[in-house]
Amino acid sequence: MSNRPAISEEAIVLRGPLVTRFSDEEFFQFCQDNRDLRVERTSDHEIIFMSPAGSLSSKHNNEVLFQLTLWNKHTRLGEVRESSAAYVLPDKATLSPDASWFSHATWARVPVSERNKFLPVCPEFVVEVKSPSDRTTTLQAKMEQWLNNGAQLGFLLDCETETAWVYRPGRPAEEIRGYDQELSGEAVLPGFRLDMRPLRAE
Known part of the structure; x- marks a missing residue:
């Protein structure tokens, strides 16, 4: 399987030597100069401009972050980041999940x-929440890319259809239907359980 990430058909992509030659520092500055844009970068250093999340997607993102942050506040096992945080991965892509967590050991590196x-690290745990402009297949490929770069657990949430996928290294994604239940953080996030009831379709 190629490590080239899938790109949504709705996204705008900048290609060519002018942008692919950006160093990590230059790309970071490019993003700082365009703070109103949602930007990622492929492993080939193509720049992807993504559509903003809708209101309900933003609400669902916030709920996930709230629950994850509350768990982390009690356990103090690591660090939580929201969607404006980006990670430069081993395959040279720069990606931003909707929510992420990494351990103190990762932060120390x-x-x-x-x-x-x-x-310049991969978080141990990532969450992607599907927005109206996202394609499920694109997000599924992105979740696989997170795993290929070192993530240990991932949740992909489609709140409109009340479907979730749980991603673990070396195993097929587990599809879960119905948001009247919880998703376990397993050994990666001991004691964490994402209550999906507040994420139900409206």
Whole structure:
């Protein structure tokens, strides 16, 4: 399987030597100069502009972050980040999940000089919440890319259809239907359970 990430047909992609030659520092500055845009970068250093999330998607993102942050506040096992955080992955892509968590050990590997930039690590846990402009197949490919780069657990949530997929390394994605239940953080996030009832379709 190629490590090239899937790109949504709705996304705008910048290609060509002008942008693919950007260093990590230049790409970071490009994003700082365009803060109103949702931007990611492929492993080939093509720049992807994505549509903003809709109101309900934003609400669902916030609910996931609230539950994850509350768990982390009690356990103090690591760090939580929201969708404006980006990670420079081993395959050279720069991606931003809707929610992510990484351990203190992972944070300790980030040089102090890099901690206010895009982090050169892969989070152990990621969540992607499907927005109206997203294609499920694109997000599924992105989840596989997270695993290929070192993520240990991932949730893909389609709140409109009340479907979830749980991603674990070396195993097929587990599809779960119905949001009258919880998703376990398993050994990666001990004790964490994502209550999906607040994410039900409206």
